[in-house]
Every structure is written in structure tokens, then in C-alpha cells.
Amino acid sequence: xxxxxxxxxxxxxxxxxxxxxxxxxxxxxxxxxxxxxxxxxxxxxxxxxxxxxxxxxxxxxxxxxxxxxxxxxxxxxxxxxxxxxxxxxxxxxxxxxxxxxxxxxxxxxxxxxxxxxxxxxxxxxxxxxxxxxxxxxxxxxxxxxxxxxxxxxxxxxxxxxxxxxxxxxxxxxxxxxxxxxxxxxxxxxxxxxxxxxxxxxxxxxxxxxxxxxxxxxxxxxxxxxxxxxxxxxxxxxxxxxxxxxxxxxxxxxxxxxxxxxxxxxxxxxxxxxxxxxxxxxxxxxxxxxxxxxxxxxxxxxxxxxxxxxxxxxxxxxxxxxxxxxxxxxxxxxxxxxxxxxx
Amino acid sequence: xxxxxxxxxxxxxxxxxxxxxxxxxxxxxxxxxxxxxxxxxxxxxxxxxxxxxxxxxxxxxxxxxxxxxxxxxxxxxxxxxxxxxxxxxxxxxxxxxxxxxxxxxxxxxxxxxxxxxxxxxxxxxxxxxxxxxxxxxxxxxxxxxxxxxxxxxxxxxxxxxxxxxxxxxxxxxxxxxxxxxxxxxxxxxxxxxxxxxxxxxxxxxxxxxxxxxxxxxxxxxxxxxxxxxxxxxxxxxxxxxxxxxxxxxxxxxxxxxxxxxxxxxxxxxxxxxxxxxxxxxxxxxxxxxxxxxxxxxxxxxxxxxxxxxxxxxxxxxxxxxxxxxxxxxxxxxxxxxxxxxx
DNA sequence: CTGAAAGCGCTTACAG
DNA sequence: CTGAAAGCGCTTACAG
Numbered sequence: 001x002x003x004x005x006x007x008x009x010x011x012x013x014x015x016x017x018x019x020x021x022x023x024x025x026x027x028x029x030x031x032x033x034x035x036x037x038x039x040x041x042x043x044x045x046x047x048x049x050x051x052x053x054x055x056x057x058x059x060x061x062x063x064x065x066x067x068x069x070x071x072x073x074x075x076x077x078x079x080x081x082x083x084x085x086x087x088x089x090x091x092x093x094x095x096x097x098x099x100x101x102x103x104x105x106x107x108x109x110x111x112x113x114x115x116x117x118x119x120x121x122x123x124x125x126x127x128x129x130x131x132x133x134x135x136x137x138x139x140x141x142x143x144x145x146x147x148x149x150x151x152x153x154x155x156x157x158x159x160x161x162x163x164x165x166x167x168x169x170x171x172x173x174x175x176x177x178x179x180x181x182x183x184x185x186x187x188x189x190x191x192x193x194x195x196x197x198x199x200x201x202x203x204x205x206x207x208x209x210x211x212x213x214x215x216x217x218x219x220x221x222x223x224x225x226x227x228x229x230x231x232x233x234x235x236x237x238x239x240x241x242x243x244x245x246x247x248x249x250x251x252x253x254x255x256x257x258x259x260x261x262x263x264x265x266x267x268x269x270x271x272x273x274x275x276x277x278x279x280x281x282x283x284x285x286x287x288x289x290x291x292x293x294x295x296x297x298x299x300x301x302x303x304x305x306x307x308x309x310x311x312x313x314x315x316x317x318x319x320x321x322x323x324x325x326x327x328x329x330x331x332x333x334x335x336x337x338x339x340x341x342x
Numbered sequence: 343x344x345x346x347x348x349x350x351x352x353x354x355x356x357x358x359x360x361x362x363x364x365x366x367x368x369x370x371x372x373x374x375x376x377x378x379x380x381x382x383x384x385x386x387x388x389x390x391x392x393x394x395x396x397x398x399x400x401x402x403x404x405x406x407x408x409x410x411x412x413x414x415x416x417x418x419x420x421x422x423x424x425x426x427x428x429x430x431x432x433x434x435x436x437x438x439x440x441x442x443x444x445x446x447x448x449x450x451x452x453x454x455x456x457x458x459x460x461x462x463x464x465x466x467x468x469x470x471x472x473x474x475x476x477x478x479x480x481x482x483x484x485x486x487x488x489x490x491x492x493x494x495x496x497x498x499x500x501x502x503x504x505x506x507x508x509x510x511x512x513x514x515x516x517x518x519x520x521x522x523x524x525x526x527x528x529x530x531x532x533x534x535x536x537x538x539x540x541x542x543x544x545x546x547x548x549x550x551x552x553x554x555x556x557x558x559x560x561x562x563x564x565x566x567x568x569x570x571x572x573x574x575x576x577x578x579x580x581x582x583x584x585x586x587x588x589x590x591x592x593x594x595x596x597x598x599x600x601x602x603x604x605x606x607x608x609x610x611x612x613x614x615x616x617x618x619x620x621x622x623x624x625x626x627x628x629x630x631x632x633x634x635x636x637x638x639x640x641x642x643x644x645x646x647x648x649x650x651x652x653x654x655x656x657x658x659x660x661x662x663x664x665x666x667x668x669x670x671x672x673x674x675x676x677x678x679x680x681x682x683x684x
Numbered sequence: 685c686t687g688a689a690a691g692c693g694c695t696t697a698c699a700g
Numbered sequence: 701c702t703g704a705a706a707g708c709g710c711t712t713a714c715a716g
Contacts (some may be wrong), residue, residue, distance in 0.1 A: 002486060004459065006693060017703045022695060032701055052458040054405065054693035056395045057708045064438070064460075072424060076416055085441050087412075094460070096406070097439045099427050106431075116394040117346065117709090118406075118436070144344060145389060256628045267466075286598045288423060288630030348709060359687050364711060374685055396709035399692045459693090 005048050010075045014039060027051075056117075064094040065309060066119040068110055070102050070127045070154065075252060075281045076298045077125070080152065083302020084123060091310050104129035108138045114294035115146040121313045122147065123305050126154040132195030134158070148312035154196060154304040155325075162312065164305045164326040166296050168198045170207030171330045175248060175294060176277055178332060180213050182339040184274055188221035188238060190258050191250035192231065197238075199224070199250060202278065206248065218242070225254075235261045246274040246338075255291060259337065275337040289336030301328050347390050356381060367392075392512065392592045406436040407651060408461040412444050412454055412469045412496065416624045417594060418640045419467070422494065425644020426465060433652050435462075445469035457488040463655045464489065465647050468496040474537030476500070490654035494647040496540060497667075503652065505667040506647045508638050510540045513672045514547030517590060517618055517636060522555050524681040526588035526616055527670060530563035530580060532600045533592035541566070541592060544620065548590065560584070567596075577603045588616040588680075597633060601679065617679040631678030643670050646667045 007018040007025075013022070016035065024031045024039035025048070029058040031039075042048075042123070056062045065088055066195070069077050088095050096119055100107040107127050114122065122142055130136070136159050143149050152164045152224055181188050189206060193199050203222060210217050221242050225234045235258050247262070249255025255277035259269060267273045269289055277284055284291035304326055312318055334340075349360040349367075356363070358377065366373045366381040367390070384390075398404045407430055423439070430437050438461055442449040449469050456464065464484055472478070478501050485491050485503055494506045519527050531548060535541050541684050545564060552559050563584050567576045577600050580586070589604070591597025597619035601611060609615045613632050619626055619635040626633035646668060654660055676682075 004487065008693075018694080019696080019704080020702055023702090026695090029703065035701085049454075049487075051399075051457040051693050052460050053395060054397045054459075054708085055695085057399055057692090057710090060708075062395065072420055072427075078420060079343045082414060082441070085439070089440070094438050094455075095440075096429070096436050098431070098437075099424070112391075113436075116391040117396075118394050141389070145346065154697055191490070252624075260628060268577075275419075282594075283625045283628055286602065287623055350709075360710080361688080361712080362686055365686085368711090372685065377685085393709050396692085397711085399708090403693075444714055552698090 004051070005043075005046050006051065010039060010043060010046075010048065013042060021094040028147060056212055060117075061313075062094075062118060062120055063092060064119045065306070065313075066110075066114045066122040066124075067095050067097045068100055068107060068122065068124040069097070070100050070125055072099055075283075076153075076279050076296055079280075079298025080125075080302035080305070083304075084306040085297035085302075086299075087303050087306035091306075093306075093310060100127040100130075102128045104133060104135055111138045111142050112179060115142055117146075121309045122149045123152060123309055124149060125130075125152050126156060128193065128196060131156065131197055144336070147308060148318060150305050150309040150312070152301055154198060156197065160320060160323055162308050162323050164301055164308065165325060165327055166198070166301070166330055167327045168201035169205040169208075171294055172202040172248075172278070173209045174205075175278065175332065176206045176209035177213070178337070178341075179246045179248070179274055179276065180209065180215065182274065182341060185215055186217075186218070186221065186242070187243045187246040187248060188223060188242070188244045189237075189248050189250065190223045190225070190254040191333065192225050192227070192254050193251060194224045202250060216240055231257060232261060237267070239265055239267070243274060246276070248276050248278060250278045252277065252279055255279070255281075255293075256283055256287060259287065259291065269337050270339050274339060280333065284335065287337075291336045293333050295331045295333050297328055297330065304328065346393070346484050347385075347388050348393065352381060352385060352388075352390065354382060356587045380456075387495070396536070402459075403655075404436075404460060404462055405434055406438055407648070407655075408452075408456045408464040408466075409439045410442055410449060410464065410466040411439070412467055413444050414441055416621075417625075418495075418621050418638055421622075421640025422467075422644035422647070422657035425631050425646075427644075428641075429645050429648035429652070435648075435650075435652060440646040442469040442472075444470045446475060446477055450480045450621045453484050457484055462489055462630070463651045464491045465494060466491060466652055467504055467668045468498060470535065470538060473498065473539055490651060490653070490660060492647050492651040494643055495516060496538060498539065502662060502665055504650050504665050506643055506650065507669055508540070508643070508672055510543035511547040511550075513636055514544035514590075514620070515551045516547075517620065517674065518548045518551035520683075521590070521616055521618065521680070522551065522557065524616065524683060525646065527557055527558070528563065528584070528586050529557075529588040529590060530565060530566070530586045531590050531592065532565045532577065532580075532596040534567050534569070534596050535593060536541050536566045536568060554632050573599060574603060578607070581607055581609070586615060588618070590620060592620045594625060597621070598625055598629060599624075601633065602627065611679050612657060612681050616681060622675065626677065629679075634677045634680040635675050637673050639670055639672065646670065 007021045010021045011018040023038045100111045150162045155163045259275045280295040349363045353360040366378045370592045440452045492504045497505045601617045619633050622637040
């Protein structure tokens, strides 16, 4: 690696000041044409690139956005990331990506590190632990000290900022309603996530739908499986001791895995048990039967989040009263794991 | 957002020089204990964080790595990214991630942008177009002007640098051999990727295995499907006009989709046709039958790539003669889509 | 024990 | 048309 060429080098080469070089390269009309041309040519030939760190220090803008996500091993988040990347790229922003891995500690450490001027703004989806412990000081700290924040999907009501979410309550309501209309009455919920705001909302929506259709709620078939519990055992127990004619899986794993276990237990899908996944996943297209699911439009969510953040970054003053929560509509993608409506 | 607090502010507060503040915060033994303590306390209380942009300018190190990948909608790359993230995080490096989306142009633009001092080094997996056009000037330019580069998975022989790859030739050889040993003779290859070094190597390994077992090579069942061609039509044509008893899919999509089409055409898997996917994918666990595949150990590859790059970054001088290409072993994960060995 | 100065690489208002 | 100077926020060798 050669030493990087700077204005200083060029200035020395032509025996002019670095100010002149700077202006010549910016095509300033102030500089004589001859000087301008020879400097530009030299710079081009030697592949001069203005040092962006120096520019960042000067402008107090890095044109870089932080993205903190709980995981990337989840197709929904991959899609969101894709959306973010598209918009960021388009608008000339770089992305610094951090996976919190569900850990509050890492989230805090990351924000702490990012609070030092390296990014212009932050996109964040909270880790499980952050939500269960309801610890948001690091987010608020960032907003106060470092720059605008847009939260997406896994958000918190208690943090005042812009948010992009899915309407989990309504979505769960409609999903449950759909199952009821196809004749299901004993609808189970399965999830390996817990303590997440979105999970609570989904369960509320589900319960409301059951109520509205006068179906009793059976807490024993709302199976939230903690990390240290064995998934297969829990599902088998539920299938063996409870009567069930539908399963709503709240993420990819729970959905696909529950269906697999049910099939092994001899249940026909969807004749005996209907299955719906509460997330879009490529995987669901290829299972047998293919799985009906809620499409959450991850790319669209990512794009919206990035657009909102960049808008805030480029805004002079941020009026807290203009903070908004955008709700992204979901859609039901019917496949073979649920019965047709009529 | 409050104005960020700087050494200047603190210095003014205590009527000392910024040098003193800087030293006090670094716990320099030179500074009187009283001064040190009151400055530290004040800084802590006001949440002072040294501006990392200023430090980067000073140290000519940003503790940031660039990651350029062709796609993220591919589980293999997601896993690699996870591995990279783990190591980077551990060693205190940030990641700037760019998805080239298979486009040479974007790859060039990205490197151009990253060449200006924002990153200490680069991890890159080439885009399809880059490989088909054999255009590597931007990579070489980066190595010469900006910093060390480690290439992973989709690499080029003509670029001199460290590389982490899968042994595609051998792996394809052994995969083909495995199919032959389970009684398959008419082994098809299906891929939607083309012009990729790794694809060529895999096909060579496959052909070598056929040769070694005295099985004639039938080019008509090596189906590389171009972007604008209809996948389903191509596969159906192959199934209808050629005799086939095994399919090796070179990526997730081709594998899962081919099996689906074959099943629809009435073939029993693996009795009539065996299927192997040349990539690890969560999806393959849930299809019916589940799909035997090559596990490429993406996380491990990502970790290795990141470790190598950081080693290079933290090295004073890089001796080109020490560039190495590390080959990651793959393993065959047998599932239901292939027949057992005996 | 503390400060003034130089410097990282750049831009730009101010002089001339 | 061109340059010297100040400044972005920091560190550190050099003086005292």
C-alpha cells in the first residue's frame, strides 16, 4: 500500500498552497484555468481522493448510519436490511451494522461506541432482553447526545422517537379470524420468543378475535417456549394433551418445526390441523404442504425506516412533536397449510 | 440533540488547557490528582466521549472494516456475515456493509467510496458480473491505495491477496462420487448462477468424478439457467427429454425448486431421483423429503476471513509473498433426498 | 505539574 | 488569481 496522496503532496508538486489545490479540485472559478487544469490532471492521474475522515471532522457529518438488529438469522430482518441498504445506497449513506444477538449488554456497548461521532443517525430494532428488562436509557442517551433514531419492528412505547411497525394486533386479529372462518376453533399459538412487545400485541389480537367470535380462550394452547426448554417436548405435550385444529407460529422456526412435529404425530395438514406462520419466509414455499403466512413486507419496512432517518438527519432542527409511528400493512399469503375459505 | 461536549468545553470550565484535560482523562500520572479527579468527574457527569472521527484522523486508523457481498438473500452469505460480525465485534472493529447485488458497477462505486480513508481494510466476495467480465482493477486499486483485502468464497485467481474459499472442485467430486455409490448414473446439475469461478470448479469436479467412474458426461443435463430464462420450463424440458436419476442443485433456489418440479412431474425422491443441494440452508430441513446437502460452514468462513483481515490490518508491513489461500473443508449432510450408501 | 505548539487532512472567510 | 490563517477535535513531544 502506497502512502495516500493528499493536498499537501500536490501543493508541493506545483509549488502552490494547499488552499489553491483544494479550490482547483473543486473547480472554483477563482483559480486560473491553467493551474486548475494541471492540478486536476495530476490529481486524477495519481488517483487523489479527498480524505473522508478529514471532511467528516470538518462537516460534522459522516454520511454513515448505524443499524442495530437483534439477529440476521431471520429472513424478516434480512429483508429489512435489504430495504435499508437500498435507500442508504441511493442517498449516499454508508451502513454500520451491528447484531445485538438478543443481548442488552451488546446493545448498550454498541450504542456507546456509536455515540462518539461516527454515525449521523441510528436505526434500531430492540433485543429481546432490552424489551424484557425495559431498559431504554441507552437509546434515550443516543437521541440526546448523538443524533436521530428511528426504531423498527421491535420498538418501545416509552421511547419518544420515530417508529416503523407492523400492526401486530390487527394482523393477529385478522389471522385468527381467517382461521375461524375456515372452521377452526381450537387455535394454538406457538413461539420461541417471549417478552417482546410484538408478541404481546399478537396474543392480544388473537384473544380479541376469539372473544368476538365467542370462542373460549384456552391459555394452555398459547405455548411460549423459553430458550432452555425443549421445543419438541413442549409441542408434543401440547398436541397430546390438548385438542387443537390450528397452529399460529409466531416466527419461522416455531411454524416450520411445529408442523413437522404434528405431521410426525400423524396429523394431516390442513385437514386435522391448519398452520399459519406469522412471518414471511422463503422456507414456507417449499415445505409440504406449503405454509400460509403473513407477509410483513420487510423490504418496505426497511426502506421506510431508512428514508425517515435520513430525512431527520438532513433536517436542521428536530421538533419532537413531529415524531410519528408508521404502521405497515401486512397481507395474508394463502398456501396449502390452511383450508380454503369456502 | 445537545451540542456534543468536547475537550475545549471542559478546558474552559476549569480554566486549563485542552492538553491538560486530554491527559487527565487518560489518567496520565503527570497530572495532579486533584485536577485529574475533578476533570474526570465532570467528564463522566457530562457524558464526554472522545470524538472518534478526530481520533481516526490522528491515528489514520478507523477500526472499521468494509464488507462487500453480492447478496444477503442467501443463507450462506448471511452465515458468513454472522461469522465476520462475531470476530469484528470481539476485536473492536465496526463493519460497513455493502450489497453489490451482483452488479460490477455498484462494486466499483462502493470501493471507490471506501477508498478514501473510511475503512482500514476490506472483505469482499465478488459479484457475478465482476467475475464474468473479469474486471478486477477496482480491487487491485484498493489494495494499492487503501489497505489490505481478504476475498472470500467468490474470489479471483488473478488478484494477489489473501483468500478464504471452499474447495469446490473436491467437494463436487465427492458429492458426485457419493451419488454414484448410491447407484446414480445420470446425474444432472442445475444452477441459476453462471460465469462464477466456483460454478466452473464444481462442474469440473463433477466431470472428473464421472470420468473416474467411467460414466459418460452428458452436457445436456448440465443445466445452467440464465437470468432471463424461465426456470420451470428449463427443468421440465430437462426432465422430459433426458433420463435423470439425480440432481445436484448448486444453490438453494435451484435445489428446492427442481425437487418441487420433479415431484409435481410424479417422480419419487429419492427412489426415482436423488437430490443434493450444494449449499447449507435451513430450508432443506423442512422440505419433504428433507434435502441432503453440502455444509459449507459459512460462519467459520466468515470468522476466518475477518481474522485474517484484522491480522493484516494490524501488521506493519505486508509482505506479498505471505498471501495465502485458505481452503475450508465442507461436509456432506445426509438427509432423506438421497438413498443410503448401503 | 501544566501549557503552547504542531499536526492529522481538509475547507473557507479574509486579505491582498 | 493566490496565500496565510483559523478551525473541525484530538494527542503528544517539547518546554518550562
